[in-house]
Amino acid sequence: MTLGSIDYFIIALYFVFVLGIGWLLKRRVATSEDFLTSGRSVPVWITSLAFVATNLGAQEMIGMCASGAKYGMMTCHFYWVGAIPAMLFVGVFMMPFYYGSRARSVPEYLKLRFDEKTRTFNAVSFAVMTVFSSGISMYALGLLFELALGWSFTASVLLSAVIVLIYTYLGGLTSAIYNEVLQFFLIVLGSAPLAILAVAKAGGWEGMSARLPEVMSRAWKYTGSYSANPMGVEIFGLVVGLGFVLSFGYWCTNFLVVQRALAANSMSAARRTPLIAAFPKMFIPFIVIVPGVAAMALMKMGVGYALPPKGEGYNYDLALTTLMGQFYPSGLLGVGLTALMASFMSGMAGNVTAFNTVWTYDIYQGHIRKGAPDSHYLWVGRMSTIVAVALSIGAAYLATLYNNIMDLLQLVFGFVNAPLFATFLLGMFWKRATGHGAFTGLLAGTAAASLTHGLTLAEGKGAWLGNLHQFPSTMAQNFWIAIFAWTTCCLVTILVSLMSRAKPVAELHNLVYGVTEIPRTGDAPWYERPGTLAILIAVICILLNVWFW
Amino acid sequence: MDDLRVSSGLFFSLLGLILCAVGIFSPATRAPLTEVNVNLYTGIVMVVFGGVMLWLARRRV
Numbered sequence: 001m002t003l004g005s006i007d008y009f010i011i012a013l014y015f016v017f018v019l020g021i022g023w024l025l026k027r028r029v030a031t032s033e034d035f036l037t038s039g040r041s042v043p044v045w046i047t048s049l050a051f052v053a054t055n056l057g058a059q060e061m062i063g064m065c066a067s068g069a070k071y072g073m074m075t076c077h078f079y080w081v082g083a084i085p086a087m088l089f090v091g092v093f094m095m096p097f098y099y100g101s102r103a104r105s106v107p108e109y110l111k112l113r114f115d116e117k118t119r120t121f122n123a124v125s126f127a128v129m130t131v132f133s134s135g136i137s138m139y140a141l142g143l144l145f146e147l148a149l150g151w152s153f154t155a156s157v158l159l160s161a162v163i164v165l166i167y168t169y170l171g172g173l174t175s176a177i178y179n180e181v182l183q184f185f186l187i188v189l190g191s192a193p194l195a196i197l198a199v200a201k202a203g204g205w206e207g208m209s210a211r212l213p214e215v216m217s218r219a220w221k222y223t224g225s226y227s228a229n230p231m232g233v234e235i236f237g238l239v240v241g242l243g244f245v246l247s248f249g250y251w252c253t254n255f256l257v258v259q260r261a262l263a264a265n266s267m268s269a270a271r272r273t274p275l276i277a278a279f280p281k282m283f284i285p286f287i288v289i290v291p292g293v294a295a296m297a298l299m300k301m302g303v304g305y306a307l308p309p310k311g312e313g314y315n316y317d318l319a320l321t322t323l324m325g326q327f328y329p330s331g332l333l334g335v336g337l338t339a340l341m342a343s344f345m346s347g348m349a350g351n352v353t354a355f356n357t358v359w360t361y362d363i364y365q366g367h368i369r370k371g372a373p374d375s376h377y378l379w380v381g382r383m384s385t386i387v388a389v390a391l392s393i394g395a396a397y398l399a400t401l402y403n404n405i406m407d408l409l410q411l412v413f414g415f416v417n418a419p420l421f422a423t424f425l426l427g428m429f430w431k432r433a434t435g436h437g438a439f440t441g442l443l444a445g446t447a448a449a450s451l452t453h454g455l456t457l458a459e460g461k462g463a464w465l466g467n468l469h470q471f472p473s474t475m476a477q478n479f480w481i482a483i484f485a486w487t488t489c490c491l492v493t494i495l496v497s498l499m500s501r502a503k504p505v506a507e508l509h510n511l512v513y514g515v516t517e518i519p520r521t522g523d524a525p526w527y528e529r530p531g532t533l534a535i536l537i538a539v540i541c542i543l544l545n546v547w548f549w
Numbered sequence: 550m551d552d553l554r555v556s557s558g559l560f561f562s563l564l565g566l567i568l569c570a571v572g573i574f575s576p577a578t579r580a581p582l583t584e585v586n587v588n589l590y591t592g593i594v595m596v597v598f599g600g601v602m603l604w605l606a607r608r609r610v
Binding site for chain 2: 006009010013014017020021024046178181182185189193197201298303304305325326327328329330331332333335
């Protein structure tokens with residue numbers, strides 16, 4: 001795949017615009033809250049699209065296309081089961097507490113609701129995690145560009161990191177969010193033609209599914225048992241592990257996404273942010289997963305398209321870029337690659353802006369220096385933006401040297417994240433839950449996750465304590481690790497809470513269900529009512545599932 | 550310009566015009582598996598999208 005000068009020109013034009021947006025938004029930043037939380041001033045259509053975009057990183061684009069090629073339409077579960085229900089829940093049920101508490105971050109909510117130690121545990125693990133995950137996606141992008149375009153790893157990593165740094169340093173969260181929306185449009189407009197061209201070439205949906213085993217074009221039909229589908233998952237693990245524990249844990253407690261909703265300019269806008277975001281979210285499989293499925297059909301047609309081999313199978317990670325190389329002429333190819341870069345930047349900017357807020361408010365202001373003037377925290381916020389980018393670059397290079405360390409870290413983050421949703425659910429809906437309960441519950445849940453991993457084996461992973469059970473795939477293992485972690489956290493939190501002294505109800509206003517005024521929305525037009533929107537989305541999502549059953 | 554509708558409207562109009570120009574002046578530019586003038590069609594879609602964004606920005610001021 002080679003680029004013409006017109007492609008480079010398009011990439012340059014994109015750089016000019018993202019930097020320009022950062023520069024124009026610079027004058028909106030006067031206080032630390034302007035910089036770190038957008039001063040709660042962003043219109044709802046912008047926060048919603050940013051909510052989708054920040055999660056649509058380059059790793060997701062590449063990985064979902066690869067998974068589409070490898071597993072087929074079952075990959076859609078990561079959207080229709082693994083995202084939509086949780087997005088509806090956070091908008092309808094949880095946002096009144098997040099937004100109403102006036103917490104500036106998710107860890108800060110934990111501090112207000114529970115205590116300092118629960119907040120610190122969450123803040124520190126989250127801060128470390130964001131830095132590493134932006135490093136890992138930077139590594140993936142650098143590797144891909146090196147492989148597909150022959151660009152130097154160092155040059156593409158540094159260039160994209162520096163651009164993200166400049167625009168987030170200048171305009172803070174507002175600039176990150178505004179650019180995420182531009183990036184979202186670019187991702188959609190730059191990837192949709194690929195989906196259309198690849199599917200058309202493969203003979204439309206009918207032609208595609210006729211050329212592939214039926215399991216590739218169905219989402220649910222083959223989930224009855226582990227052995228029926230190439231993913232190696234079954235319906236209970238899928239629905240409870242992915243659809244409930246992992247998905248609610250991510251969309252409802254991860255500050256990366258919640259931060260976008262908290263930047264909205266009113267309670268109503270904050271609640272509608274994840275709901276409006278769910279509309280585009282449920283159709284994203286058609287532009288990221290379907291091209292991967294089409295790639296497999298094209299390979300059977302002998303039209304000259306082939307995935308490069310890897311080991312006994314194929315290098316699925318190259319599905320997206322090889323398709324672009326075969327279907328995009330010079331011009332559109334520049335747009336396609338810019339879209340890939342845009343997805344990388346939106347993911348990275350999300351990590352950077354979440355990191356600097358948690359660092360500044362939850363770690364620095366909470367533990368290192370309390371009560372300084374606001375201008376000092378603004379300065380700390382700016383500096384931590386630079387530090388976050390530098391650490392991410394460091395993590396990307398660490399990944400090139402020690403790939404195993406990165407796998408291990410991702411595993412550990414998984415253990416820490418799995419129980420989180422139990423803590424928030426009990427915290428928001430049970431007045432009796434206490435700080436001691438939440439903290440010990442989180443620790444116990446994390447321990448249960450590691451223990452499950454240590455006692456079960458899947459694809460040669462885990463079982464470092466003994467082999468009690470064997471899973472057919474690491475995905476199934478992950479789902480069950482999450483289920484055990486969540487259940488343990490929930491039980492331990494309840495038990496310890498009942499044994500410790502609860503916070504007086506007077507301190508729980510706007511934090512817990514029952515002592516918080518849930519905003520009335522009956523007078524608003526239907527499209528501004530969270531409940532109505534949620535039902536509408538649920539119906540469309542169910543129809544999609546039935547269609548691709 | 551710090552209205553997002555203006556900046557994204559300008560960006561996609563420009564990008565669309567570039568793609569249209571490539572499609573019109575170099576209609577033979579093809580990728581191995583693409584038979585249609587996909588630069589031109591995508592360009593038109595982007596110009597329309599950018600135009601709608603700019604129109605929305607003007608209307609609400």
